[in-house]
Amino acid sequence: MTFWLLLLLGLITYTILQRSVSRITRTPVWLLWLVMMTPALVLSAWAAIAGDDGSVPAFVAIAIFAICFSLYLWLLYWGRPKPNSPPATPSNSSNSPTATAVSEPSERQSLVSKLRxxxxxxxxxxxxxxxxxxxxxxxxxxxxxxxxxxxxxxxxxxxxxxxxxxxxxxxxxxxxxxxxxxxxxxxxxxxxxxxxxxxxxxLEPIRRPGLAWALWVVTLFTTTVAGAQFMGVATETWQSEPNLLLRGLPYSLSLLAILAFHEGGHFLAARWHRLKTTLPYFIPVPFFLGTFGAFVQIRSPMPHRKALFDVSVTGPLVGFLLTLPLLWWGLAHSEVVPASEQSGLLNFDELQPSFSLLLSLICKAVLEGSLDPQKAIDLHPVAISGYLGLILTAFNLMPIGQLDGGHMVHAMFGRRTASAIGQVTRLLMLMLALIHPELFLWTLLLFLMPLRDEPALNDLTELDNARDFLGLVCLFLLAVVILPAPRMLLGG
Structure with missing residues (x-):
C-alpha cells in the first residue's frame, strides 16, 4: 500500500510541478520533484526500518519538511530568468565608433518591437x-x-x-x-x-465524445477490478472466473457516479456561462483505487468572478449531494469490527472515523458502537466510494491555488486575500498532519501547489450576498470534514 501511495504522490507531484513552475524557473523539474519527494521518501523509509514502535518524532518530521521546502524555494529562486540585459556587440563586428552607432540602435529597436x-x-x-x-x-x-x-x-x-x-x-x-x-x-x-x-x-476540437467514452469504459474496468479486490477476490481468482468481477461493480459504479456528478457540475456551470469546455475525462489506473479521478478542461478565460465562483463551487456541491446518501447507505451495510494496530483512516477494512467530525456524526447515527476507540469499521464497497467522495470534496474545497476552493475564495475575497488564506490553510494542515500523520502526503501536495490562480477578465466586480453566503457554507463543510471529532462525541 505504501509503495502505491508513494507512486501516486510522485506522479501527481511531477504533474503539478511541470504545469505550474516549469515556466517560471530554469531549474530542472526533476530536481525540484526530487527535493519535494524527499520528506515522503525519508519518512516512509524510517517507518519501514523502525517498524511499528519507531514512530517519527514530531520535531524530526518538521525539520525534514522545513529543510526540503526551503531548498525548494531557493532552487526556484536561483533558477528564475534573469532580466533582459542590453544587447552585446557581435564579436566579429568592427570596433569603430561608426559600426557601434549603427548596430546599437538597430538592436535596441528590435528589442523594443518585441516588447510592444x-x-x-x-x-x-x-x-x-x-x-x-x-x-x-x-x-x-x-x-x-x-x-x-x-x-x-x-x-x-x-x-x-x-x-x-x-x-x-x-x-x-x-x-x-x-x-x-x-x-x-x-x-x-x-x-x-x-x-x-x-x-x-x-478550428480546435473542444469535445471528443469518443475519447471520453473510451476513458470511461477503461476506468469502469479498472475500478471494477479494484472493487473486486476490496471484496477479497484476488487477481488470479477473477481471471479464472470472470463472473466474480461483478462483485466489484457496487464500488465501481458508485465511485464513477460521484466523479461524474462532480465534473458534471463543473461542465454545466461552465456551459451556463457560455464557456468552452471539454467533456469529463476519467483517468484509469490499473492499481489501488482504479482511478485518479476525472477532469474537465475549460478552454475560455473566466469572464468575471461570478462565473469563477459558480464553476468552482458547483462541482464539489453536486458531488457531495450524491456522496452523502451513498456514504450513509454504505455505512448502514458495513460492520463494526475490533480495532487493531493497523486501524486508521487509510484502512478500509478497519477504518476509525474519529479524524473527521462529519464522518463521526454520520457513523454515530448509522452504526451503533462505531465510535468506540476499541472498534473500527469494515467498510462496504459503496461506503468506500462514499468515503472517497468525502475526501475528494474536502480536498477540492481547500482554499489554495488551482483547487476549487482556491478559485472560490479568489472570487469571494480577491486574489491578494485568497493567497493569504491559502498560506494559513497550509500551516493549519501541517499542524493537523502532526496529529494524524496519514495526512502528511495531503499536506505536502498543498505546499506544492501555487497559491495564486489566474485572474478573471473582470477581476474586480464583487459577488452578490447569495454567492458569498454559499461560499461560507462550503468553507464550513470543509471544516466539519477535516476537523477531528471532539472527545465528548467519542465518549458518547
Missing part, C-alpha cells in the same frame, strides 16, 4: 479606447506580450470593464484579451494581452 504588442502608430487608437468618465488613463507600460494601462477608475468596475472591452474590440477586433485587475498598489488597472486563440479557436 502594438505598433507605435496604434498607440493613439489604444488611448482613445479609455473614456475619461470611465477610466482616466494616465500611462501605458509595455511588458513582454502585454500592455499595462494605469489610471483612475471613475465608475463601478463592471461598467468600466464592459465599456473599455467594447472600445478595444471596436478598434482591434478579437486581437487582445482585456483584463481588469488590482495592481500591486491596490489600484485598478487594465492589461491587454494578445489573444492566443483569436484565429484558431474555431
Amino acid at each position: 504588442p502594438i505598433a507605435p502608430a496604434e498607440e493613439s487608437r489604444l488611448r482613445n479606447c479609455f473614456n475619461w468618465s470611465v477610466f482616466a488613463l494616465q500611462n501605458l507600460e509595455y511588458l513582454p506580450q502585454a500592455v499595462v494601462c494605469r489610471g483612475q477608475l471613475r465608475t463601478n468596475p463592471d461598467r468600466a470593464y464592459q465599456t473599455i472591452r467594447r472600445n478595444v474590440e471596436q478598434q482591434f477586433g478579437d486581437r487582445f484579451l482585456v483584463v481588469l485587475q488590482e495592481g500591486p498598489n491596490r489600484k485598478p488597472l487594465f492589461v491587454l494581452a494578445p489573444n492566443p486563440k483569436a484565429k484558431t479557436a474555431s
Whole structure:
C-alpha cells in the first residue's frame, strides 16, 4: 500500500510541478520533484526500518519538511530568468565608433518591437479606447506580450470593464484579451494581452465524445477490478472466473457516479456561462483505487468572478449531494469490527472515523458502537466510494491555488486575500498532519501547489450576498470534514 501511495504522490507531484513552475524557473523539474519527494521518501523509509514502535518524532518530521521546502524555494529562486540585459556587440563586428552607432540602435529597436504588442502608430487608437468618465488613463507600460494601462477608475468596475472591452474590440477586433485587475498598489488597472486563440479557436476540437467514452469504459474496468479486490477476490481468482468481477461493480459504479456528478457540475456551470469546455475525462489506473479521478478542461478565460465562483463551487456541491446518501447507505451495510494496530483512516477494512467530525456524526447515527476507540469499521464497497467522495470534496474545497476552493475564495475575497488564506490553510494542515500523520502526503501536495490562480477578465466586480453566503457554507463543510471529532462525541 505504501509503495502505491508513494507512486501516486510522485506522479501527481511531477504533474503539478511541470504545469505550474516549469515556466517560471530554469531549474530542472526533476530536481525540484526530487527535493519535494524527499520528506515522503525519508519518512516512509524510517517507518519501514523502525517498524511499528519507531514512530517519527514530531520535531524530526518538521525539520525534514522545513529543510526540503526551503531548498525548494531557493532552487526556484536561483533558477528564475534573469532580466533582459542590453544587447552585446557581435564579436566579429568592427570596433569603430561608426559600426557601434549603427548596430546599437538597430538592436535596441528590435528589442523594443518585441516588447510592444502594438505598433507605435496604434498607440493613439489604444488611448482613445479609455473614456475619461470611465477610466482616466494616465500611462501605458509595455511588458513582454502585454500592455499595462494605469489610471483612475471613475465608475463601478463592471461598467468600466464592459465599456473599455467594447472600445478595444471596436478598434482591434478579437486581437487582445482585456483584463481588469488590482495592481500591486491596490489600484485598478487594465492589461491587454494578445489573444492566443483569436484565429484558431474555431478550428480546435473542444469535445471528443469518443475519447471520453473510451476513458470511461477503461476506468469502469479498472475500478471494477479494484472493487473486486476490496471484496477479497484476488487477481488470479477473477481471471479464472470472470463472473466474480461483478462483485466489484457496487464500488465501481458508485465511485464513477460521484466523479461524474462532480465534473458534471463543473461542465454545466461552465456551459451556463457560455464557456468552452471539454467533456469529463476519467483517468484509469490499473492499481489501488482504479482511478485518479476525472477532469474537465475549460478552454475560455473566466469572464468575471461570478462565473469563477459558480464553476468552482458547483462541482464539489453536486458531488457531495450524491456522496452523502451513498456514504450513509454504505455505512448502514458495513460492520463494526475490533480495532487493531493497523486501524486508521487509510484502512478500509478497519477504518476509525474519529479524524473527521462529519464522518463521526454520520457513523454515530448509522452504526451503533462505531465510535468506540476499541472498534473500527469494515467498510462496504459503496461506503468506500462514499468515503472517497468525502475526501475528494474536502480536498477540492481547500482554499489554495488551482483547487476549487482556491478559485472560490479568489472570487469571494480577491486574489491578494485568497493567497493569504491559502498560506494559513497550509500551516493549519501541517499542524493537523502532526496529529494524524496519514495526512502528511495531503499536506505536502498543498505546499506544492501555487497559491495564486489566474485572474478573471473582470477581476474586480464583487459577488452578490447569495454567492458569498454559499461560499461560507462550503468553507464550513470543509471544516466539519477535516476537523477531528471532539472527545465528548467519542465518549458518547
